[in-house]
Amino acid sequence: MSDRLIYLPLGGSGEIGMNAYVYGYGPADNERLILVDIGVAFSDMETSPGVDLIFADIRWLEENKHRLEAVFITHGHEDHIGAVGHYWSKLEVPVYARAFTAHLARHKMTDRGQPEEMVRTVSPWPEVTEVGPFKVGFLPVSHSIPESAALVIDSPAGRVIHSGDFKLDETPLVGEPFDPALWAEVSKDGVKALICDSTNVFSPHAGRSEASVGPEIEALVSAAPNMVVATTFASNVARVKTLAEAGDRAGRSICLMGRAMRRMIEAAIQTGVLDSFPKVVSPEDAATIPRENLMLLVTGSQGEHRAASAQLARGKYNGIKLKEGDLFLFSSKTIPGNEKGVIRIINQFSEMGVDVVDDSSGKYHVSGHANRPDLARMHEIVNPTMVIPNHGEHRHLREHAKLANASGRASIVAVNGTMLDLTGDQPSIAGYVETGRTYLDGSAQIGALDGIVRDRLRMAMNGHVIVTILLDEDDEPLGEAWCELMGLPEIGRSQAPLVDVLEEDVTQYLGRAKEKTLSDDDKLEGDIRRIVRNSARDEIGKKPEVTVIVSRLS
Incomplete structure (x- = not known):
């Protein structure tokens, strides 16, 4: 062969x-x-x-x-x-x-x-x-x-x-x-x-060179009257350096915020990729520097929920809070699929009065x-x-x-x-x-085929009901069924509490069920699941995920 x-x-x-x-x-x-x-x-x-x-x-x-x-x-x-x-x-x-x-x-x-x-x-x-x-x-x-x-x-x-x-x-x-x-x-x-x-x-x-970005960023930073914050991909070491040098030449102290950004710059210096980088200050020291003399370089250019950008947008990060008149620069392109997270951050900054500059002009990212x-x-x-x-x-x-x-x-x-x-x-x-x-x-x-994420999506879209029933030694119901609801409205079309409607429908079913059915856990679970889903559909227009717990005294 x-x-x-x-x-x-x-x-x-x-x-x-x-x-x-x-x-x-x-x-x-x-x-x-x-x-x-x-x-x-x-x-x-x-x-x-x-x-x-x-x-x-x-x-x-x-x-x-x-x-x-x-x-x-x-x-x-x-x-x-x-x-x-x-x-x-x-x-x-x-x-x-x-x-x-x-x-x-x-x-x-x-x-x-x-x-x-x-x-x-x-x-x-x-x-x-x-x-x-x-x-x-x-x-x-x-x-x-x-x-x-x-x-x-x-x-x-x-x-x-x-x-x-x-x-x-x-x-x-x-x-x-x-x-x-x-x-x-x-x-x-x-x-x-x-x-x-x-x-x-x-x-x-044809693509533009990284060298074309520096002068535009420097002009933007130099003209800013208050604090400047910029975000880019932490791995884009050249861009992080360009941003830092622009701030340094504008007379600003530079602070790196976000573990990924600090780790990338440290790796670049340790491996000889970078032979120089502007002096940086710690987040603690940054909090004491006049705002007009400070530039933060932060993680979170793609709207990541836990990154520094998102935390600043929600209030403060490492003791620093943005104020009206500050400038926030996205020196990055938003990856398709991340638009919602980025727009959310932009709107949160807008509500604070922060001026946000993105890459729509094409000046600040290649x-x-x-x-x-x-x-x-x-x-x-x-x-x-x-x-x-x-x-x-x-x-x-x-x-x-x-x-x-x-x-x-x-x-x-x-x-x-x-x-x-x-x-x-x-x-x-x-x-x-x-x-x-x-x-x-x-x-x-x-x-991906294990069903875990699929079930999570179903619960997120449809809500979840847990139904518990108790049977005695003779397979007779002890009391009424009870339900717990998660992610569902409290009141349905009948204007009665949804939990009461579901519990009543299940309890009525138990009262009608034959002895053979009451002794069969699989049959009980299947019937109750169907009843709850159909009742919920009639009340709220959704068929939730249902977990049935059958407890027997023996």
Whole structure:
């Protein structure tokens, strides 16, 4: 049987978040494997209430972990690195990353009680790591977090470049600039496939450099008469530095608020990504500084409920409260799905009289992802035989495939679970594996099909009734049924208390029930559940979730 080169997304294709991509080489169904990235997505109250994090379903990889050689992490964003500590014990292979990313990965391993020494620091291209049939090198690329890298993946079937998240920024301020000559050199002997970021394929204009943001921010901060607060992604070290330097040049003391922001800056300094950063003051000292001389850099650019931005919007944080005439800057783009949380914060600040500036003008934020013209330029530089879009919803992948086809390059849309054979000159579908999601719910990992989140959604939408009945040794009811209501109106259409209506209907049923029914718990629970749901529907127009407790004296 001939060997083949396969690509299998388990997360991150057909969605944005929880990236996890498998590459394999060898005999069909017995390939040696590597995993690129192992990230998370974040929950929302509409689809996953109470859930802390969402992971890709890696059961297929667990079942084949005896074939897995290593994990390679392209950069330190949560959607690429966030699950490394949670999932390492299921995979038990070395994790390779560049210094800054490795620093973050070790923290995540330690936080979950996993061995941090399994995270191995590698140098950028031309250094390569040999694992099984693969040679893997980290090719520097600019993005919105330091030391981002594409992966050059060599196998006997040819060279593949996995772009990771990237933009074509030749003046990124922090981290390496995009080097088209280096990319051309790496690609000159032929690239079989470019697996490529699709996030901004619908953005028609070439991306702007990080360097273009600084002057605009500095002008805004310098003109502000009172306290200035700014938020951005904590991982965007270049932007945090730009904000801090703008405040410093305006004569303001700088205070970092939020654990994630402090941790990122500390990691950047410890790993040499940052060689300087303006002096910062503690939150305690910040509370004593005149407002017009203070600038806070805070977490919570996406409206996160517990982050510093949201807490300031609700009142105060670390002893500091915003007042009328203060300025709050969102130096970030709102990720689709987070609009409600961000708008809520903006309105709360507005009620305080705080002036809020967002990115609607385009002055104070630039994306970390390549726009459509940048993707076309990347295709030309690398000149791959085929382009496989990843990192995007289905519409992004399909549009990116069209862009590749327009320049004569083979392409195909592969969503999560679609295994591609990249061995020839045309990508082909080699099969499908079952994929989905798993949830971190508190400290427990649960499956998307376990029914837990589904039940939680049903209770949130429909309310809950607990019905308790008591039967004696002869299976006769002792007294009336009693009900407890949660999340339901007290009064229904009959203008009687809903709890009284439900208890009366259940008690009447018990009075009519035959001896055989009263001795059968399953029959009782089913009948009572149906009666309560139907009675509630008649009274309030909803059929709540019902729990029936049958207690017997014996």
